[in-house]
Amino acid sequence: MTIYKGKKVLVTGGTGMIGRPLVEMLLSAGAEVRVVSLDDPSRAHSDVQFLRLNLMDYQACVQACSGIDYVFQLVGVKGSPAMTAKKPASFFVPLLLMNTNMMEAAFREGVERYLYTSSVGVYGPAEVFYEDAVWESYPSKNDWFAGWAKRMGELQGDAYKIEYGWDKTVIVRPANVYGPFDNFDPNSAMVIPSLIRRAVQGENPFVVWGDGSSVRDFIHAKDVARGMMMALEKLPDGSVNLGSGTGIKIRELVEEVVSNMDSRPKIVWDKTKPHGDRRRVFDLKRARKMGFKAQIPLKEGIAETVEWYRRNQHIADKGYNVFSSDRYL
Template identity: 30%
Template sequence: MTTAINGAKFSPKELDRDSRFYVAGHRGLVGSAIWRRLERGGFVNLVGRSSAELDLMDRDATFAFFAETKPRYVVLAAAKVGGIMANSTHPVDFLSDNVRIQTNVIDAALAHGVERLLFLGSSCIYPKLAPQPIREDSLLTGHLEPTNDAYAIAKIAGILHIQAVRRQYGLPWISAMPTNLYGPNDNFSPQGSHVLPALIRRYDEAAQSGASTVTNWGTGTPRREFLHVEDMADACLHLMERYDGPQQVNVGTGSDVTIREIAETIARVTGYEGRTEWDTTKPDGTPQKLLDVSMLRATGWRPSISLEDGLASTVEWYRENRDGLRG
């Protein structure tokens, strides 16, 4: 049975577990979680390549890979990502690298007959001052947050690319826009991480060293929504089997907390007992970024991991793996 909400179709169609499934970016935060979810879901023909094995910015190499492997399904989770500092200081890299990666993968998938493709974007595609919670139709209605506008433009280009493929070729390709994600295999480096893994590393190091204070950027007042990456992976498979429409779909929890509250929670989970200070000379970024997840909920999906439980398990994973993590 097919139903329609706001012009989008919801028609359950289970993916073939034996068909070849390529996860672009399968070693990253999202890609590795999707890989694990697909394995748990019975997919037996998964394909992945590390960036050392396949440079997706190399168009010829990307096309050659698709010609060789001929995947039926694709999740495009490969991207250059980073926090406020990385985005602010390297906007050319975030725009150029991401446009090349996604254009090469989408064009190669089109050329080699990929049946179903899911493009993963980011909630930063929406205007800085978009009405909260942010609906999908807020896209392109206002100015972007300047600290990550280059990355956002790249992701917006990806959304429009998917919509263009649907219009020109009629393929059931879709886009999903996750809120702030966290979990195993995140980037915990001091220079390249997003806010939550940066806080986990900072408070863990302070707890280990016995530091009397921890200093965070900004005022702590911006509100953010956080989704565990295992929930995100589950939502991706759900959408590939339940959703077919041109509109990008927000993926989140529908609730948010302040940065100050998240810092207090991480301090508690890591066992840090010192004082937290806030460097108000540093930027806050967008004041609030909460996604309207009505469209996702209409497909029948809900998250299952609470923020407290997710943070506790992520801190545990970080402590077990921190010695082998990048810088």
């Protein structure tokens, strides 16, 4: 990936789960990296320029993009379906503001390449998700607000291309991403960090919503970061799915998590609770065409993430959390 050597690269959300390994890969490729985040500076890599900025403010986005060649727009709002249902404005409004302001600032500042991180949530219910089928249906009700907000960011890139000929945007749609530096907050964590936190803290019986039959496509953050760099380099524009391409039942996932515990808890399935869409797996033909394939098996990735959480429980919940903070901080 020689295009990064000597380039000035901005990673918004560069202190997070995908941002951390992406920053390390960019530095290894010879890039000069700027990280923007609302996290404490201690969470940033020591070899980057760190700016603590609120990207809901347009002028902050201009400051972030000034003098930058490539932008990786990772910053967003991540939370469980239950939190989405409870606090939809906390998903919808910040995502719209950050996405709109960042792309506008990048356009105005003459950025050469712009990677927009979309989401599996943009897809309507289907057994397999194909990039070009996204506009044939509505987002799943389980991702309604975040899915529409992410779709607006995708449309914004199309709008600039049509009106201004600015075809610099590549859209990446990651599957269900997990890894170190994930959000482990018990009130808003996604399925893997939620399971890991509860298992490590010794919950027994271990109660899991649904019946375990739902199928999801999980991918490690390091694989996503590598795929993002490939997408920015190899795709002229358009969208690409980044996933494992393999469906894993939630029941299998739970077994994988508890297998890393010293003492196996009793697993109880609460079938009175919702289980989400039955199946969500990515088609990866486009990703494979650019040479991408996930390299970290789920077993290895879960073991690494469990070990990271065990060692870092004291910092795991100290990142900026839009659900417990003033959204206009």
